[in-house]
Amino acid sequence: MYFLSGWPKRLLCPLESLAEAPCHVQSDPQRTFFAVLAPARLSIWYSRPSVLIVTYKEPAKSSSQFGSYKEAEWRPDSKMIAVSTANGYILFFHITSTRGDKYLYEPVYPKGSPQMKGTPHFKEEQCAPALNLEMKKILDLQSPIMSLQSVLEDLLVATSDGLLHLIHWEGMTNGRKAINLCTVPFSVDLQSSRGSFLGFADVHIRDMEYCATLDGFAVVFNDGKVGFITPVSSRFTAEQLHGVWPQDVVDGTCVAVNNKYRLMAFGCASGSVQVYTIDNTTGAMLLSHKLELTAKQYPDIWNKTGAVKLVRWSPDNSVVIVTWEYGGLSLWSVFGAQLICTLGGDFAYRSDGTKKDPLKINSMSWGAEGYHLWVISGFGSQNTEIESDPNSIGKQPGILLFQFIKSVLTVNPCMSNQEQVLLQGEDRLYLNCGEASQTQNPRSCSAHSEHKPSQEKNSFADGGLESQGLSTLLGHRHWHVVQVSLQLLLTIDLVLGKTASGADL
Structure with missing residues (x-):
């Protein structure tokens, strides 16, 4: 479970003009x-x-x-x-x-x-x-670049002419020829004896991301189809590449991969996110679940979101964040539970009475451990004040820094203790102590109920005691905030750094 903490911070960039935003x-x-x-x-x-x-x-x-x-x-x-x-x-x-x-x-x-x-x-x-x-x-490369990905000592680049370039980090191709996507066979699974080639004109990749645990690339093509390209051997050539794709996705816009759970999240023009995995037996792409907002929770949602613009998994691969073309931000658990959505908020109004649009995000990237999200906001109707007053420091375009706190159960699941909730931030802990005595000691509660009317006794016998204890637990909103000192944080960082490097402590 992830939660937003406080208002986002703004990091001001030294700009000579708004064109340098x-x-x-x-x-x-x-x-x-x-x-x-x-x-x-x-x-x-x-x-x-x-x-x-x-x-x-x-x-x-x-x-x-x-x-x-x-x-x-x-x-x-x-x-x-x-x-x-x-x-290019x-x-x-x-x-x-x-x-x-x-x-x-x-x-x-x-x-x-x-x-x-x-x-x-x-x-x-x-x-x-x-x-x-x-x-x-x-x-x-003499052609517009659509996407680039770092793969060990190489850089994989997709261009608008339908080529995949494998480039060394020193800027050399080392004699390797670019791969034409039209020569890569695609099928519904890897067991098919023959695959079909991409038949539409001007085919190219608009977005891609490498998945280390699946040893391949999740890709989105310019016509909206999605797929997964994997080398059938150690060599990265057109003859050694094979692709699989689902038949029912034709409106893909972007992709992000989860290396821990071997998942591929494809954003769609419909505003939903379809999460796929790879079948270990056949190699086919299987739909795991969908991330989509419902009209029951968000009326007229189709006119509010537009296409999915960005999808990003957290560093611990436990949540995924989604943004849309028309603005807004949502956070989901790895298997589809909605945690946060800004579209349901009551946004502020301008001085003329018109309502501001949701925050539009052009780019975003997670910070270490998932405690921060770096966001580049887009220009829209919500930024008219910036254009009218470029000298105002508080209104200059910059970087937004969203702060998150997360439950320790995210990476350390526990089924026994549900009375206390512990959330951790970058430099503090939040502890919620429920009324454990009422949920764990029903004998004492029933002893006090002996002098109650018989109608109340029957409610306890029918499960009213448990419901009362749960109500007390859920209604407890007092949080103990423990500020962690900088010296302790540095000591922990040093220990973790030495442990990761294998040094003696």
């Missing part, structure tokens, strides 16, 4: 750094604290040649970023440390406070590093 955000594999793209600008942000580290601005001459920045992808070691542009270029940026042992931001403690400078790896945990961005390689 951010349009895309992508975290690195460790979710320590975030790449934020503007049409001609690449910025690197640090996660904790959430501060801007370095910015690369494209010169006007080369910007007109490359086109605006569209999408970013990190190398697994977080030392390089690939940026796709509107005119891929720009490779190297990330290096600067200033030797210096840091860009360091904490300053008042006198008398506990000092942590004697702790090993103190600076790595509390200080934002000083980094440098340098463009090292430019690759022209």
Whole structure:
């Protein structure tokens, strides 16, 4: 269970004009750094604290040649970023440390406070590093780039001419030819002796994501069909690729994969999300469940959402977040229980009495452990105040930081203790203590009921006691908030880091 905590924070970006507003955000594999793209600008942000580290601005001459920045992808070691542009270029940026042992931001403690400078790896945990961005390689694919994915030491790129390019992170193809999607056979399962080829013209992939546990790619084609492409051997060539697809999905818009549960969530133009898995025996795509809003809960819902725009699984793969073309945000459990939906809220009104639209999201990326969601909001009717008053600092476009708290049962299920609810945030714990005495000690409650009228005794005998205890439990709203100190958080991070690296504690 995930819950929103408080209002989202706004991280202001230094902009010279509204044309430089951010349009895309992508975290690195460790979710320590975030790449934020503007049409001609690449910025690197640090996660904790959430501060801007370095910015690369494209010169006007080369910007007109490359086109605006569209999408970013990190190398697994977080030392390089690939940026796709509107005119079919891929720009490779190297990330290096600067200033030797210096840091860009360091904490300053008042006198008398506990000092942590004697702790090993103190600076790595509390200080934002000083980094440098340098463009090292430019690759022209001569066709608009639709999607790019990092796969180990390679970068898989899908272009609008129907090709799949496998590129080394140094910007070289190493003699490997691009794969034409029309040469990849597709069937309903992998047991079919022959598969059919993509027969429609101008076929290309509009979105894709690699699934490590299924060893393949979930893809969405430009005509709305969806599928899963997997290599039948270790070689990534057209002869060694095979695809499977369901026959009943023709309006796909985007995709996100869940590596833990081996699920593929396909957003659809109808506003729903269809979640598929792969049959272990036949290799066919099987529908697991759907994520869709009902008209019973949200009247006139079809006119409010539009097509699904983005789908993102949380880092622990326990929830998925969905946004729509017309705005709004919803959060679902891994198997389809709705947790949060902003479409049911009573949105604020403007000064002229008209109602504001739901928040429109252009891009989003989860932070470490799922405690934060980095969001790039879109411009719409809700942003008219920004255009009319660009000098207002509070109304400048920027990055929204949503904060989440989650139940410990998300990763540590427990069936015995249901009286206490424990939620954890990035730096605090929320404990809800139910009235366990009324639910676990019916003898004492029945003893007090001996002096009650016989009608009340019958209600206890029919289960009224349990219902009363449950009502008391559900109605208990007092939360104990435990603030976790920064020193303890740093100690935990150090221990977890050493455990993950295999070092001796």
